[in-house]
Amino acid sequence: MFEKGDVEKLFYREKYYKFFIRKIFDIYNFLFAHSYKSNNLKSILALCSREIDYYKGKGTDIRYYGYIDNNVVRSSFNSFARKGLSIKKPGYTSGTTGSPSKYLWDFRSMAAEQYFQNKYFGWSKKYKVVFRGEKLFEPDEMPEKIYKTVPFIKEMYISSFHINDNTLKNLVEKLKTIPDKCLWAYPSTAFILAEYCIRTGEKLEFDVVATSSETLLDNQVEVIEKAFNCRIKDWYGHAERAAALIRCEHGHYHEVENYSHVEYIERGDNTCEITGTTLHNRIMPLIRYMTNDMVEISPGKCPCGHQSTNILKIHGRRSSYIDLPNKRIPECLFGCLIKKTRNVFQFQVVQTKQKEIIYKIVKGEGFNQEDEKLLLNTIYGTLPREFCTVKYVDSIERDKSGKFRYVINENAG
Structure with missing residues (x-):
């Protein structure tokens, strides 16, 4: 103490x-x-x-x-x-x-x-x-x-x-x-x-x-x-x-x-x-x-x-990937996807099971319905809608060393 x-x-x-x-x-x-x-x-x-x-x-x-x-x-x-x-x-x-x-x-x-x-x-x-x-x-x-x-x-x-x-x-x-x-x-x-x-x-x-x-x-x-x-x-x-x-x-x-x-x-x-x-x-x-x-x-x-x-x-x-039944999406490609959206301040993608993915979003200033529509279209163009849950949060925690992880695959071996 x-x-x-x-x-x-x-x-x-x-x-x-x-x-x-x-x-x-x-x-x-x-x-x-x-x-x-x-x-x-x-x-x-x-x-x-x-x-x-x-x-x-x-x-x-x-x-x-x-x-x-x-x-x-x-x-x-x-x-x-x-x-x-x-x-x-x-x-x-x-x-x-x-x-x-x-x-x-x-x-x-x-x-x-x-x-x-x-x-x-x-x-x-x-x-x-x-x-x-x-x-x-x-x-x-x-x-x-x-x-x-x-x-x-x-x-x-x-x-x-x-x-x-x-x-x-x-x-x-x-x-x-x-x-x-x-x-x-x-x-x-x-x-x-x-x-x-x-x-x-x-x-x-x-x-x-x-x-x-x-x-x-x-x-x-x-x-x-x-x-x-x-x-x-x-x-x-x-x-x-x-x-x-x-x-x-x-x-x-x-x-x-x-x-x-x-x-x-x-x-x-x-x-x-x-x-x-x-x-x-x-x-x-x-x-x-x-x-x-x-x-x-x-x-x-x-x-x-x-x-x-x-x-x-x-x-x-290798754990910084999202694994889908027929493909694997690396962390950096999610950064490319975010560039296509508007007023998204932070994001994190967490895969908890083979077909269960949580997309955490911290809204930026001025985020509106049109921004949300663009965001969802961008996400569902990459991740199957039936696997994915979008969750809006106020903030995303860092790890103990202060680092921020954009992609977490809890299902990775």
């Missing part, structure tokens, strides 16, 4: 500690960034074959390594961890598909993550506005000011659990006073702030809008870029550090060069599962780790000129 003020004390203590660690990473990356290019696939396989119990004796040919997944790692955790290294940090998945899973990172892995993100986002000298899953207040607080600034560090943290028009108004007024700023957010929280600015006529600009951790939908991109007058940069990654993808100016995704070794397993319906091999984590390297995340790949080259795989869409996890 928290004492009054404990959350605030812990918050500032954690932020100053993380700032100190990031500065150490910056020094390391300044001195040794060139070494990220030398961590090739064969060297990590040699390490695994020599020192990781699970992979002992498999050699340096990746074809001799079988595919693994989260369940394999959890059931044989100690066999994946390298013995004898004391500098390590546990990392956890967000647990959106069950209980969180634990992984170990070494110093180099954490520094590499910061290096590659700084390189892509270009935010090193910006004032960083963080609008993600931060716990900023006591459980029973209802603050008018939903942000906290960290003195001397040039950072602001915003609670995604206390959003309404009044708190957003106070937030926007504060943000207007801050120059040279970037927004680091979930797509859903960036969208909420952008939608508020457009709806109320507020002018708010960022130099960079950086998102990750949720599927970025087409309608969100349109609203966010219009509101903040800048291009959105989206990072696909995960706690396992087995793969990372970045969004280019054409809206396609590409592998982060020298981050990891990525393979794609065909899963049908023109989709592939991302499978990654760690290159920079020597305390718990994962080889051919199946992420459970699905992508759609184009055989052609991307107009941006990037030479890696040209990924048209990230469809999300």
